[in-house]
Amino acid sequence: MLTRYLSSPKKILILSLLYGLLAAFLVAGIHAFYQHAKREQRYQVLINDLSVYLESYFRELKVTADNIQPLTASTCRDVSAELTSRSAFHVNVRAFLLVKDEIAYCSSATGDMSLPLNEFVPDIDQNKDIDISFLQGTPMLPGKPAIAVWFRNPLLAGRGVFTTLNVNLTPYLLYTSRQRDIAGVALIVNGKALTTFSPNVIPASELPDTRIGERPLPGYPVSFALYGDLWPTDDIQISVLLGLFVGVLTTLASGYILNMRLQPGREILSGIKRNQFYVVWQPVVESGKLRVTGAEALLRWKHPQAGAIPPDAFIGYAEAQDLIVPLTRHLFKLIAADATTLQTVLPPGAKLGVNIAPGHMHAPSFKDDVLRFLASLPHGYFQLVFEITERDMLKETEAASLFDWIHQQGIEIAIDDFGTGHSALIYLEKFTLDFLKIDRGFINAIGTETVTSPVLDAVLTLANKLNMTTVAEGVETPEQAKWLRARGVNYLQGYLFSYPLTVRELVIWQRNRVLPEE
Structure with a gap:
């Protein structure tokens, strides 16, 4: 029965799979996000490197343009040679053009010319200090896209330097070659882009959606962007495989550990060690004046996962698995811990009922366990009553001497739940006993016309002839109490008087109790 609450193979399998998943x-998630973060960090380093490269390139271009600006005050014939000389060694420059009143009149490549700049590059705003646009080609290289850059002369109105640059993305590709997942690079100006994805100028709207970073170029109306995959398939596959590997190992390890730890026997021992067991007390009242004259100690188990486990489940299993001895020893300790408080609510000589299983009575440690238990209680205050359960048969050859020894220690003996086991009549015949506790099944028959009713009369007659004290368990109604009192039952116990209570609850109940009317 206990396996239903704790350690069925199905539960262990489900828990193991859940832990594995x-x-x-x-x-898998941690690994994937770790790889993602590392890749994103590497991409940011790459973007920073490219930003430094572009800033350096355009800074040098600006210095060269500033050096050329004074030439715009002269005619092309006077400065053509110097213009060609100054532009000859600048990387990727196709030509520098001198502009006066929106007309390009001198080229470092061709010399004298007359070309309206707004016809050549309509997107350039000559009123800006610096402006950039893309060209699909130049007159000398019509099929080769170029970058057009305008530098306005700060001193001479209507004059400036215009330059066209070859679109050479090789340096950027050399940078990005360090990252195998970089798909391409793009320079973006006013909704147009020059990119490694296409040999022509394309609208920025046609760029891929796999942008992993974009950075504007300080001082210029241009930005550059990197394209790639922040979640590459290889990384995801590795994360999934790692997760599966760890999941399988976790499932196997969890199954082994749960199988070992969640076995009911181990769980009982673990529950003892972790103080999951506790005692509740059900008052026993004397039937004459309905005074509380004792209480029965009942062991309870609140498991952290399974919740409250019924006593019939764990006690029966403990007996079957030879764990009743450590469980009863733990019960003794719990009773001793409550004893001082019990003295405040129970009168001297109050009877404390404690369930003892035959399996413990026949254990080699039984006498030592009992003596330690007696020593842990307030001396001479309580009258112990060992209630012998009928789940297991007593060994007749040992039981008589054990009962004699128990009586010698001043402990009384009761048959618990009389009539439910197979050995009750044998006990009455063979041994000297003090109490007979009538099972609640007989009490429930009071006032009915069932076949059990005359049996209860017979039990009471037998107890009277044997001169045994009787205790009725499971008394729930005033009618039952009245019937039992009329027939001379000595003690009553049940929900009519109180549910089982913790020792603190018992103190409160004793202060506030109102006993049923006679």
Whole structure:
């Protein structure tokens, strides 16, 4: 029965799979995001490097243009040679053009010319200090895209330097070759782009969606962007495989650990060690004046996962698995811990009922366990009553001497739940006993016309002839109490008086209790 609450193979399998899946998702996710973060960090380093490269290039271009600006005050014939000389060694420059009143009148490549700049590059705004546009080609290289850059002369109105640059993205590709997942580079100006994806100028709207970073160029109306994959397939596959590997290992390890730890026997021992067991007390009242004269100690188990486990489940299993001895020893300790508080609510000589299984009575440690238990209680205050359960048969050859020894220690003996086991009549015949506790099944028959009713009368007659004290368990109604009192039952116990209570609850109940009317 206990396996239903704790350690069925199905539960262990489900828990193991859940732990495995959780570990798989966790490890795969952590690895994937770690790789993503590392890749993103490397991409940012790359973008920074490219930004430094572009800023340096355009800074040098600006210096060259500034050096050429004074030539715009002269005619092309006077400065053509110097213009060609100054532009000859600048990387990627096709030509520098001198502009006066929106007319390009001198070229470092061709010399004298007369070309309206707004016809050549309509997107350039000559009123700006610096402006940039893209060209699909130049007169000398019509099929080769170029970058057009305008530098206005700050001193002479209507004059400036215009230059066209070859579109050479090789330096950028050399930078990005360090990252195998970089797909391309793009320079973007006013909704147009020059990119490694196409040999021509294309609208920026046609760029791929795989942009991993974009950076504007300080001082210029241009930005550059990198394209690639922040979640490459290889990384995802590796993360999934790692997660599966860890998940399988976790499932196997969890199955082994749960199988070992969630076995009911181990769980009982673990529950003892972790103080998951506790004692509740059900008051026992004397039937004459309905005074509380004792209480029965009942062991309870609140498991952290399974919740409250019924006593019939864990006690029966403990007996079957030879764990009743450590469980009863733990019960003794819990009772001793409550004893001082019990003295405040129970009168001297109050009877404390404690369930003892035959399996413990026949254990080699039984006498030592009992003596330690007696020593842990307030001396002479309580009258112990060992309630012998009928789940297991007593060994007749040992039971008589054990009962004699128990009586010698001043402990009384009761048959618990009389009539539900196979050995009750044998106990009455063979041994000297003090109490007979009538099972609640007989009490429930009071006032009915069932076949059980005359049996209860017979039990009471037998107890009277044997001169045994009787205790009725499971009394729930005033009618039952009245019937039992009329027939001389000595003690009553049940929900009519109180549910089982913790020792603190018992203190409160004793202060506030109102006993049923007679």
